[in-house]
Amino acid sequence: MFTGLLKFIGAAGELGIFSARATRDLFRPPFEIAELTRQVYECGMKSTPLIACSGLALGAVMAMQSEASMSRFGGQALVPEAVGIGIFRVLGPLVTGLLISGRVGAGIGAELGGMRVTQQIDALEALAVDSFKYLVVTRVLACIIALPILTLVMDFSGLIGGMVLDMAVAHVSPMLFLKDAFQVLALGDYLPTVLKTTVFGLIIGTVACYLGYNTSGGATGVGRASTRSVVFCSLLLILIDIILVKLSFFWSSP
Amino acid sequence: MSGDRHDGDRNGNAAPALFCQHVFKSFGGNEVLKDVSITIPTGQFFGLLGRSGTGKSVTLGLMIGLIPLDSGIIAIEGKELGQLKHKELLEVRKRVGFLFQQGALFDSLSVRGNVAFPLRRHTDKREKEIRDIVHQTLESVGLEKDEDKMPAALSGGMRKRVGLARALVLDPSIVMADEPSSGLDAITASEIYDLLGKLKERGKTLLVVSHDGAGVRQLVDRMAVLERGSIAATGTPDELAKSENQEVRALVTARER
Numbered sequence: 001m002f003t004g005l006l007k008f009i010g011a012a013g014e015l016g017i018f019s020a021r022a023t024r025d026l027f028r029p030p031f032e033i034a035e036l037t038r039q040v041y042e043c044g045m046k047s048t049p050l051i052a053c054s055g056l057a058l059g060a061v062m063a064m065q066s067e068a069s070m071s072r073f074g075g076q077a078l079v080p081e082a083v084g085i086g087i088f089r090v091l092g093p094l095v096t097g098l099l100i101s102g103r104v105g106a107g108i109g110a111e112l113g114g115m116r117v118t119q120q121i122d123a124l125e126a127l128a129v130d131s132f133k134y135l136v137v138t139r140v141l142a143c144i145i146a147l148p149i150l151t152l153v154m155d156f157s158g159l160i161g162g163m164v165l166d167m168a169v170a171h172v173s174p175m176l177f178l179k180d181a182f183q184v185l186a187l188g189d190y191l192p193t194v195l196k197t198t199v200f201g202l203i204i205g206t207v208a209c210y211l212g213y214n215t216s217g218g219a220t221g222v223g224r225a226s227t228r229s230v231v232f233c234s235l236l237l238i239l240i241d242i243i244l245v246k247l248s249f250f251w252s253s254p
Numbered sequence: 255m256s257g258d259r260h261d262g263d264r265n266g267n268a269a270p271a272l273f274c275q276h277v278f279k280s281f282g283g284n285e286v287l288k289d290v291s292i293t294i295p296t297g298q299f300f301g302l303l304g305r306s307g308t309g310k311s312v313t314l315g316l317m318i319g320l321i322p323l324d325s326g327i328i329a330i331e332g333k334e335l336g337q338l339k340h341k342e343l344l345e346v347r348k349r350v351g352f353l354f355q356q357g358a359l360f361d362s363l364s365v366r367g368n369v370a371f372p373l374r375r376h377t378d379k380r381e382k383e384i385r386d387i388v389h390q391t392l393e394s395v396g397l398e399k400d401e402d403k404m405p406a407a408l409s410g411g412m413r414k415r416v417g418l419a420r421a422l423v424l425d426p427s428i429v430m431a432d433e434p435s436s437g438l439d440a441i442t443a444s445e446i447y448d449l450l451g452k453l454k455e456r457g458k459t460l461l462v463v464s465h466d467g468a469g470v471r472q473l474v475d476r477m478a479v480l481e482r483g484s485i486a487a488t489g490t491p492d493e494l495a496k497s498e499n500q501e502v503r504a505l506v507t508a509r510e511r
Binding site: 114115118119120122123125126127128129130 | 345376
């Protein structure tokens with residue numbers, strides 16, 4: 001047990017150094033613009049259908065649940081507000097983070113792990129390319145850029161999902177739904193929560209890159225890196241979210 | 255030989271292309287290399303032979319700075335790798351072409367993309383010029399018709415030839431090849447050796463690591479045999495073929511199976 005604890009502390013320390021190096025190199029030239037653009041496309045654009053569809057479903061489910069719960073107290077008119085606040089403040093950022101942990105985190109872990117075991121990372125270095133900057137920094141930055149945008153996609157598609165459901169069930173007009181939803185949302189409700197997803201992006205990028213970049217043990221190691229990426233990213237996201245939600249209350253009223 | 259200095263000597267002799275002196279390397283308590291010293295003058299073709307697990311690939315990894323040294327000196331064209339910052343090391347690596355055992359081609363890029371990669375990274379050439387150079391380089395390894403193929407669609411021999419084209423496209427002065435014939439049939443292996451042999455006309459320095467003694471013998475000027483992490487013998491192929499050490503003799507004359 002003691003050895004396990006030491007191993008955990010050692011790995012956490014290595015991850016900390018890795019993250020610090022990635023953060024420092026974000027601001028150091030050369031900036032791999034072409035690779036960064038490709039990664040933003042891979043992480044961001046290609047995740048948009050998943051996020052939009054999930055947002056629609058999430059909004060619809062929230063509206064359904066709110067409708068069922070609030071009808072007990074005659075509060076069906078508050079469904080747009082409940083959906084708006086629920087998605088923008090709580091669910092949108094976290095669900096986006098978790099979905100991206102699964103899609104992008106696993107992908108980065110497997111891709112870099114595969115490159116490591118097939119000596120492609122060594123080949124980059126042998127070709128006089130700084131593999132850390134080329135592979136790690138670009139992916140971390142791509143996650144940081146993509147997460148807030150994807151969160152907005154999730155938020156608005158969630159609102160649309162809730163609106164469609166409310167239209168179908170309670171025959172509420174779309175304009176009234178949106179007006180009610182946005183009436184209770186101030187800038188302080190969604191700006192901090194969207195911005196906190198940059199931290200989610202940093203976590204997903206660094207953890208997945210750390211596990212992939214340091215893979216060993218052939219195909220088994222690649223699979224392990226991919227699985228661990230999802231597990232650690234999801235766990236860290238949930239834990240960090242608790243801290244960030246508390247911090248965001250300083251910005252806006254709870 | 256250029257002596258025991260990595261940066262040339264008092265008589266004005268140039269620094270050797272590759273220099274490695276008193277090199278030690280361990281992995282987790284397992285001592286892989288013990289006091290290895292090799293000097294390869296510019297333009298020489300050098301073969302490092304050894305059985306599996308004797309530390310040949312580790313030596314090659316150390317020679318280009320992919321693996322950190324425990325102790326000793328390694329220098330490329332007079333530049334001691336241990337003294338260089340990572341950025342400076344990358345500059346030195348531009349002078350070296352490295353052929354990996356399995357090719358290590360980038361899966362996400364086509365054959366053309368792989369060979370063009372170093373040119374796009376390190377030169378200001380226009381796309382048309384890059385395309386022409388890539389075509390010529392692939393022609394020199396007999397793969398000009400496979401430019402659009404992806405690495406997954408290539409055979410082992412083709413992957414090595416693309417790897418060689420990629421290693422040569424920046425016209426490096428030194429070429430390192432890790433087991434260039436492993437996993438290939440005799441004819442394909444001989445084609446790879448022929449391609450490496452042509453580098454002699456271009457004045458390149460070659461370090462080839464292999465366990466295919468008979469194949470490498472035809473290619474190199476000098477060779478060394480690595481045995482249990484140490485250099486057991488050094489000399490010309492003919493000298494080593496007559497060595498009193500039976501294991502050295504067997505390795506130098508052995509053909510890959």
